[in-house]
Structure formats: C-alpha cells, structure tokens
Amino acid sequence: MVARFHQNGVALITILLVVVIATVLGVSMVTEQKFAINRAQTTFGQTVARQYSLGGEELARQILHQDFVDSPDTDHLGENWALEVSKFEFEDGEVIFHIEDLQAKFNLNSLIQNGAGGQITRQRFITLLNELALDRSFADRIIDWIDLNETVSPLGAESYDYLGLERPYRSADKLMVDSSELRLILELQKEQYQALSPFVTSLMNPATSINVNTITPQMMVVLAPGLSLDIAESIVSNRNDGNPYGSVADFTGDPALGEGANTIKVQGLSVQSNFFQVNIRARYQDRFANLTSIIQRDPVDGSMQVIYRNQSKRVVIEIPNSSSQSTSSQSE
Ligand SMILES: [Ca+2]
Numbered sequence: 001m002v003a004r005f006h007q008n009g010v011a012l013i014t015i016l017l018v019v020v021i022a023t024v025l026g027v028s029m030v031t032e033q034k035f036a037i038n039r040a041q042t043t044f045g046q047t048v049a050r051q052y053s054l055g056g057e058e059l060a061r062q063i064l065h066q067d068f069v070d071s072p073d074t075d076h077l078g079e080n081w082a083l084e085v086s087k088f089e090f091e092d093g094e095v096i097f098h099i100e101d102l103q104a105k106f107n108l109n110s111l112i113q114n115g116a117g118g119q120i121t122r123q124r125f126i127t128l129l130n131e132l133a134l135d136r137s138f139a140d141r142i143i144d145w146i147d148l149n150e151t152v153s154p155l156g157a158e159s160y161d162y163l164g165l166e167r168p169y170r171s172a173d174k175l176m177v178d179s180s181e182l183r184l185i186l187e188l189q190k191e192q193y194q195a196l197s198p199f200v201t202s203l204m205n206p207a208t209s210i211n212v213n214t215i216t217p218q219m220m221v222v223l224a225p226g227l228s229l230d231i232a233e234s235i236v237s238n239r240n241d242g243n244p245y246g247s248v249a250d251f252t253g254d255p256a257l258g259e260g261a262n263t264i265k266v267q268g269l270s271v272q273s274n275f276f277q278v279n280i281r282a283r284y285q286d287r288f289a290n291l292t293s294i295i296q297r298d299p300v301d302g303s304m305q306v307i308y309r310n311q312s313k314r315v316v317i318e319i320p321n322s323s324s325q326s327t328s329s330q331s332e
C-alpha cells in the first residue's frame with residue numbers, strides 16, 4: 001500500500017512538474033513573442049525615422065540646388081538655404097533640419113597648404129588660437145598630425161611623442177576626417193577642444209576658402225587682426241541685413257572696416273561656398289533619428305555629392321520662436 005501510494009505520489013509530482021514546465025514554457029513563449037513584436041515595431045519605427053532623416057537630406061540637396069540655379073556666384077545668410085530651421089510635418093512624424101555653411105569656419109586641413117596661401121592660412125589659425133587664449137603650439141601639432149611626414153615642426157608633435165604616452169598611438173599623417181580628431185592632439189584638453197570646435201571644420205580638400213558672407217564676427221576679427229569685435233559685429237549685422245558682399249573686393253573695400261582693411265589678405269577668401277553641413281533630426285512616433293551630412297556642391301555645374309554621413313552624432317536643433325515660425329513651415 002505504502003509503496004503504491006509512494007508511486008502515485010511520484011506520478012502526481014511528475015505530472016505537476018510537467019504542468020509547471022509547460023506553463024513556464026508557455027509564458028516564456030508568449031513573452032518571447034511579445035518581445036519579438038516589440039522588437040519588430042521598434043526596428044520598423046527606427047527604420048522609418050531613418051528614412052525620414054534621409055528625406056530631410058534630400059530636401060536640403062534640392063534647396064541647395066535651387067540656390068545654385070538662382071544665385072551661383074554668391075552665398076550668404078539671406079538665402080533660402082540659410083533659414084534657421086526647416087520643419088516638415090507628416091503623419092506620425094516630422095523632419096527638422098538646418099543647413100550651415102562649412103566655409104564660414106576654418107578648415108583645419110588647409111593648414112598644410114603649400115606656398116604663400118599656406119603661410120597666410122597658418123597665420124590666420126594662430127590668430128584664432130590667440131583670440132581663444134589657446135597656445136600657438138597647437139598650430140604646429142595639428143600640422144604634424146595632418147602632414148604626411150614624421151618630421152617634427154618647431155612646436156609640433158609626431159608619432160615619437162604620441163608613442164611615449166601612457167596609451168600610445170601614432171599621429172594620423174593624413175587629412176583630418178572629422179574635427180573631433182582634435183581630441184587626440186598632444187595635450188589638447190576637452191575644454192580647449194570645446195573652445196575651438198565651433199570655429200573649425202575638416203574638409204577633405206586643403207584648398208578651400210573662407211566665405212566672408214557667412215563668417216561670424218569672431219572669424220572676421222581672425223581675417224582682419226586688429227579689428228575690434230564691436231566693429232566686426234556691426235559689419236556682420238549690416239551684412240546680414242540685406243547687404244551681402246558681391247565680391248571679396250567689396251568686402252575689403254567696406255569703409256566700415258577702417259584701418260582693419262589694411263590687415264586683410266585676400267588669399268583664401270570668397271563670397272561663395274561649396275561645402276554645406278545639414279543637421280537633421282527626424283521623428284516617427286516615439287522613435288528618433290539623427291543625421292549629419294556634408295554636401296559638396298560643384299561651383300561650376302552645381303552637381304552635388306554627399307561626402308560624409310554620421311548617424312551617431314546627436315543633433316540638437318532649436319526651434320525659433322514665433323517671429324521666424326514662417327521659415328519652419330515650408331511644407332504647407
Ligand atoms: Ca547662392
């Protein structure tokens with residue numbers, strides 16, 4: 001009897017165990033399915049948001065193409081591409097983007113230009129470092145980082161210096177792909193990088209010019225050392241107020257520059273741009289996508305090429321308030 005009862009008990013426990021396992025399996029299968037559905041939904045939402053961001057890039061291309069048709073010889077902040085923000089809304093989502101002229105900034109790769117142009121460029125960069133209270137040795141260190149050789153400039157640093165660091169690496173010895181490479185320059189600290197980065201870019205062509213129609217007052221002081229920031233601010237404000245320069249000579253001949261005009265070298269300046277950065281933020285339902293693209297526009301035929309895309313940089317676009325709201329509703 002006892003043995004039989006024992007056997008029955010074992011059978012019951014076995015059945016119970018089977019039921020428990022089946023229930024656990026069932027629950028986990030349902031959970032698994034839910035996860036799979038969630039994953040699929042998330043992936044789908046993310047894909048749509050990505051596509052929206054690429055749509056934003058395409059729209060930016062069209063705007064830049066239209067600008068080439070309308071005014072190929074000059075680019076300034078009164079043109080359509082330079083509107084603060086473009087916003088397009090559609091079902092369950094939106095695309096917000098902003099186009100900026102990269103030739104309003106100093107191209108770090110232009111530091112290795114040869115000849116007189118190179119000398120002027122390097123002097124401009126040293127002026128920029130001075131304005132930002134940064135050590136001028138960074139000019140030589142960046143040059144060494146970019147130039148093909150391993151010959152150390154007077155205040156520079158090449159692989160030999162980097163290989164001696166706690167976490168050793170070599171100098172790149174090629175054009176900078178992204179200005180965030182500055183963080184690798186010997187002794188260039190985070191704060192110094194943050195001070196410098198708004199003024200610099202890294203275009204894969206050392207021979208780019210700086211567009212005097214889009215530069216900030218600070219950059220104007222870099223081009224015309226000795227010019228006070230106050231005067232540069234009033235010149236820029238007048239320029240943006242519907243008085244862009246038609247030529248570099250118009251700029252250097254601007255009477256508002258006063259004595260500052262004598263310090264300006266015309267080499268490497270222009271009133272037209274070929275490199276634009278589009279900062280795009282797209283949303284589909286609760287999924288977001290960031291995209292930073294660089295578009296190169298040919299100055300002769302207006303053809304365009306996306307030469308850089310980055311989906312990992314967080315794009316922050318501030319929506320302007322009511323006064324410029326009209327610029328952000330082009331879709332209507
Ligand atoms: Ca234009």
Ligand SMILES: [Ca+2]
Nearest residue numbers: 144147149173
């Ligand atoms: Ca080098």
